[in-house]
Amino acid sequence: MKTLKILIFFLITIVTFSCDDYLDLEPISEETSANAYDSATQIEAALVGAYESFQSSEYYVWDNILFQDVRSDNCYAGGDNPEIFQIDYLDIEPTHSRLFTHWSNIYNAISKANLVLDRVDLVEDQLLTDERREQIKGEAYFLRSYHYFTLVKLWGGVPLILSPVTSTEAESVNIPRSSIEEVYAQITSDLELAATLLPDVYGSDANINKARATAGAAHALAAKAYAQQPSPDYTAVLQHINDVESSAANYVLIEYSQLFDGNNYNNAESIIEVQYLGGNEGNYGPQLLLPPSISGDSWRKFVTPSVDIVNAFDAEGDTVRKNASILFESVQWVDEFWGNNPGSSIPFSYKWKNADGFASSDRQYLLRYGDIVLLKAEAFNELNQLGSAISEVNRIRDRADLPDLTEAQSNSQETLRNTILKERRLELFVEGHRWDDLARYNVLVSTMNNLEEIDLRNGNAVNYNMTEAKKLLPIPQQELDRNPALVQNPL
Template identity: 35%
Template sequence: MKKAYILPLCALALLASCDDFLQKEPLTSITPNNFFTSGDDAESSITAVYDALQGAGAYGQDLFTMGEMPSDNTTSVSNDVNALETIAWTPNTSQVGNVFRQAYLGINRANIVLKYVPTITMDTLRRSQIQGEARFVRALCYFNLVRAYGGVPLRLEPTETAQPSELNLPRATPEQVYEQVVTDLQKAAIQMPPTAASNLNRATKNSANALLARVQVTQRNWAAAQAAAGKVIAANIQLNNSFRALFPAENKGAESLFEIQFAGTPDGGNLLPDEILPFPLTTYSFSKFNLPTAELIAYADTVNDQRWSYVGNVVNSAGKFLGRNHVSYIDSRKNQAISSSNSAINDRGNFPYKWTSSGNNFNSIDNSYVLRYAEVLLNYAEAVNEQNGPSTDALAKLNLVRQRAGLAALTMGSAQAASKQALRNEIDRQRRLELAFEGERWWDLLRYARHNQVEAGAHTVTALDLIAQFRKGARDVNYLLFPLPQAEINNNPQLQQNPGY
């Protein structure tokens, strides 16, 4: 997040991971007792919680590569993401470790807020809101952990000593972690305001309920998912009129329910655009991540679907043609011959175009969406269909997403609504086309695989199909979880590795 107030909190001994270059008072003179004394201190502490979501191990890079690279959406020849691309990750794969560590950084900072902010004398409403925001971020971090690794240590108090008894916790069960996530989101929804009109950088009641709907869909708790999504829908949120206008994010419209803020500075910039866009949109040329697969481009309707249709050429400030903008992706100089005077092979072909800012030495100003209203509508439609099959209620929500994309509304007489399975397939399709490159495809494929284990054939493509493609035909269920990082196993004798690693 933008880092207006982060320095005082980073000085605390409680945040042992803060950077050495921060020149503040000696740690021995700053304690919880003399820091958490005012409303400004509380605001600084919650800013630090949001800041943890910005890191390379979170939404600044690795959550998007981990959520897309193993899937059928994207590909790459970059060695940096080869283990994710080929489903060959190990306990020592960098992204596996980065995501785990960054999530616990956010959790620890949230725990600090939840322990110390309640003791501050300040505006009582704002104090309650700050606690709700901390619970939301803690829930988001634990949800990202549990769907990636399964059961993880459930730490609900700040780490304040180096005692092994405090540091080395055993793994909770997945059910226990999910229970805590749901509890935190339910409490956060009560404490936070419905909207963030005064500060668009903050999570809100709608953010909490939107995330709760995603959590419940992941667990196949269909009635609970419908209820959570229904609360957001009842708040009269609207989709942006134009899908194209959503990107880059930058708090555009009520559809944005939560996004990661980036200031475009060396300590507050977004790494991802430089890693997925071609040069000269970015700082320099190299093999990029998250490139759209040929299968995904063929799957999309690049003529009629306004999320994927051609809307005009991308031209830089010097008037040089850089590619064709298809809204979700850029067709970059595809038909130009390679020569010493134009693009290298790295910069030809298809690239995601939901982040569009020019290179800034890996410090883009582009925000990244975590939660959009379109997904809430799709979650609601899925939950209703899974309970009762096709209905006008499910179609009404699905049609909002389809019609914004320029596609015809479905009716109960449409082929896509002929059965629960037909509508399930259509919802799966719209999720893929709507949310492509936004870091959710692999997690969807994982939950589809688990759904198929309960109801054979429920989803036509799942993570196990991709796993079999790269694991010599073996539909190895062990790869439905990432391994725990080896460094964590080495440091904590109470941790047991996931099967198969």
């Protein structure tokens, strides 16, 4: 029933069948290889299965916060899982179980997109119009690109698998790593194509337009990829952002508090987001982060905002984004960075607002316009158009009730570069961007090694011992054992 409910939610306004027709569908797992994906409804179901990976893959549910915010200077690990503390202290070995889980889950998501691309042109059902067929291709190209973008940022060069694997022969499954440059070239090529195939909107229903890949989503992701690749192309970044901003979807900045109040999803700033519905289609992430007064439990949570990030909000006088992002509460457990005694007041990540017993309807933005505005500022600055860059940053600051940038914050390209990075940190806290931003700005090693965090149990500063090799994760040992064509990252 899970696939059917998601199918109904996503597709009800797109294809011409009634709700009763959907309820008559057999689960796609029950189709035989001879007849699977031969009809319009079957290929649509396969596409919905590809979207569903954003809900079923642990990385996209909340581990992106672990590998982006906890691994960086934004948060500490909590809970009682040693592997999460290893992420925090940058002590990640190839046998770390989360590596293989995420590698496998993300490649599984890619395989779903590849299957759609492989079969969609073979469907001869007259109910599948040419227009819808092209849209389906665009959606699948976007999804594949999103997942490869995740992989290349985590591991660098990875095997490029662009069609379904139908053989177990060694030459079919033992695929070597492509270079980082080759992976990014595939990502941007797919996104350029996807943008031509996808509509700006599918109609007037935001529940559809924010649930599916659109041309705006493809352009936004392409802009991020062109900026993140080893040799950024900021001219291409600006071109794609211009296409985002000229979209008929009319993306705009909304009040910051409304982005994260738990009641205003699929809003005008959202480009694409995970469509958690609650209950059986719920998000378990909020229960792992929110304080006892909201979560209803009393165990130590897995992610705690750092002293450094709280100081960063306070130094900027940024109460709007701090209050939307962090909530302090007294707890009975001992936190070694905040008080080190029962009853101490500690901060909690607060961008999710509803725990609901591991079945929350709170969502993650896969792409939102605020991120793109700051990326536009970055591109202008790197192209030495400082005035335009300052204007974009001030749009974000104005939304946060902060004054325009001062001369001291913007008087040179290097100064403005650092200012934009700080602004991104406060704007995008616990949205899964910080590690990537530090990597793109080439300040990961210096930031982590200059970070001053005091363990109150002994009064000693934490030594993160960050190195260039630790920018990328180790290839999972299980995958190295399975595929001898792979070569490990430097450790």
